[in-house]
Amino acid sequence: METVNLLLLTFDFHQRDKSTKSLAIANIEASINNNLPGIHVDTYSVDMNQLNRIKVPCDDLKKVLSKHYDYIALGLYAWCKSEVNELIDYIRVKQPKCSIILGGYEVNKSTIDQLQLKYANKVNHYIIGYAEKAMVELLSGKTNDEVINAPLETFEVPPVYQSNVIDLKGITNVRLETKRGCPFQCAFCAYNSLDHKAFSLNIQTIISELEFLNGKVEKVNIIDPIFTIDNYQDIINHLIAINFKPLLTLQVEFNQFGIIMENLDFLSKLAKLNVLLEFGFQSSSQSALKNSNRKMDLPSVLKTLALLKQYDIDYELSVIRGLPGETLKTYREMIDFFIYHQIKNVEFYPLTLLSNTPFHKDKLALKLETYTHQGMDYVNKTKTYTKKDYIAMKKYETYYKNTLK
Numbered sequence: 414m415e416t417v418n419l420l421l422l423t424f425d426f427h428q429r430d431k432s433t434k435s436l437a438i439a440n441i442e443a444s445i446n447n448n449l450p451g452i453h454v455d456t457y458s459v460d461m462n463q464l465n466r467i468k469v470p471c472d473d474l475k476k477v478l479s480k481h482y483d484y485i486a487l488g489l490y491a492w493c494k495s496e497v498n499e500l501i502d503y504i505r506v507k508q509p510k511c512s513i514i515l516g517g518y519e520v521n522k523s524t525i526d527q528l529q530l531k532y533a534n535k536v537n538h539y540i541i542g543y544a545e546k547a548m549v550e551l552l553s554g555k556t557n558d559e560v561i562n563a564p565l566e567t568f569e570v571p572p573v574y575q576s577n578v579i580d581l582k583g584i585t586n587v588r589l590e591t592k593r594g595c596p597f598q599c600a601f602c603a604y605n606s607l608d609h610k611a612f613s614l615n616i617q618t619i620i621s622e623l624e625f626l627n628g629k630v631e632k633v634n635i636i637d638p639i640f641t642i643d644n645y646q647d648i649i650n651h652l653i654a655i656n657f658k659p660l661l662t663l664q665v666e667f668n669q670f671g672i673i674m675e676n677l678d679f680l681s682k683l684a685k686l687n688v689l690l691e692f693g694f695q696s697s698s699q700s701a702l703k704n705s706n707r708k709m710d711l712p713s714v715l716k717t718l719a720l721l722k723q724y725d726i727d728y729e730l731s732v733i734r735g736l737p738g739e740t741l742k743t744y745r746e747m748i749d750f751f752i753y754h755q756i757k758n759v760e761f762y763p764l765t766l767l768s769n770t771p772f773h774k775d776k777l778a779l780k781l782e783t784y785t786h787q788g789m790d791y792v793n794k795t796k797t798y799t800k801k802d803y804i805a806m807k808k809y810e811t812y813y814k815n816t817l818k
C-alpha cells in the first residue's frame with residue numbers, strides 16, 4: 414500500500430530552551446502514529462519571531478513544500494491569519510491535489526460560515542475543537558465531512574514524550590497538560606470558543622510522562638488553564654513519591670485556590686516540591702472584573718499570599734493592562750496595593766482582543782480601540798480610559814518595578 418504523506422504546519426513563537434514543536438502538534442502526531450501506522454507525518458513550525466525578516470513562504474518552507482503531500486493541515490490562530498491566507502494560495506498552486514485541512518482556535522462554530530465562504534474551493538476540511546480524534550477519523554476514511562467536530566475522550570490523548578515525537582535533546586523546559594478546558598468564562602479568553610468543559614486526561618499517562626521527564630528536564634510547565642481541578646491531588650501525591658526534581662509551574666485561580674488552601678495539608682505537600690504557582694490576578698477594579706466576568710476580593714488574595722509565604726511556596730501574579738472598566742486611577746490604585754503589600758512578582762500583559770470572545774463581540778459598545786503587533790490586536794483605548802491613560806499605565810508599571818527592585 415502506498416504511504417500517505419501528511420504535513421502539520423504551524424506558526425509559533427519559538428522560545429529558547431523549548432521545543433519548536435507545540436504540544437498540540439505533538440499530540441496530533443502521536444495520535445496518528447499510534448492509530449494509523451501507514452501515515453507518514455512531517456511537521457514544520459514557522460518562527461513568528463522571524464516574520465519581520467522573512468516572507469511567507471520563506472525558502473525553508475518552500476523546500477518543505479517541494480515534497481508531495483496528500484494532506485497539509487494548517488493551524489489558524491489569531492497571530493498568523495494573514496500568513497495562513499498567503500500560504501493556502503501558495504499550496505493550492507504548488508500542490509493542487511493535496512487536501513488542505515484547517516484547524517486551531519480561529520476555526521470554531523462562530524467563524525466556520527465565514528471561513529467556508531473565504532476559502533471556498535481552497536480548503537477541503539475544517540476541524541472544530543481538539544484535533545487528535547478528528548484527524549484520525551479523517552485520515553482513516555471514517556469521515557470525509559467538510560466540517561469535522563470529534564470530541565475527545567481522555568484515553569485518546571497519547572503520552573507525547575514517551576512517544577518520542579518531541580526530541581528532548583538540548584531542551585530544558587517542556588510543556589505538559591493534565592487536563593483540558595476551563596470551567597470559567599472570562600470575557601477576554603479564547604478558551605470560551607472551544608465550548609468544552611474541563612476534563613482530565615488519563616492519570617496513568619500523566620504520571621508515566623512525569624516519571625519519564627524527571628531528571629531529563631529542568632522545568633515542566635503544566636499548561637492546564639486551572640491545575641487545581643479533579644486529578645490534582647493524585648498528581649501531587651505521586652510527584653512527592655517519586656521525588657520529582659524539575660520546577661513545576663502551575664496555573665491557579667485565586668477564589669478556587671482559596672477554598673483548596675483551607676486544607677493546609679495540600680499546602681504542606683506543595684511545599685515539598687519545587688513549584689511556582691501562577692495566579693491570574695488581572696485587575697482589582699470591580700468594574701473591570703465585572704466586565705471580564707471574573708470575581709476577586711483583595712482580603713482573600715492577601716490571605717492566600719500570606720499563607721504561601723508561610724509555606725515558602727513561590728508564586729507569580731499576572732495583570733492585564735487596561736481591561737474595559739479600568740481607569741488610570743483604578744490601575745494606579747492596584748499597583749499601589751502591590752507596592753504597599755510588597756507583592757513583588759507581578760507581570761503585566763497587554764489585553765489581546767481575540768476573535769470569538771465576548772469582548773470582541775462587545776467591541777463597539779465598550780468602545781475598544783486596538784493596535785496591531787505581530788498579527789495580534791491589542792487594546793489601548795476603551796470607554797473608560799484614553800490612549801494617553803494607557804501610556805501612563807505602562808509608566809506606572811515601570812514605577813512599580815523600580816520601587817520594588
Ligand code: SF4
Pocket residue numbers: 595596597598599602603604605638639666693
Ligand atoms: S482566562 Fe483562564 S480562567 Fe479565564 S476562561 Fe480563560 S483559561 Fe479559564
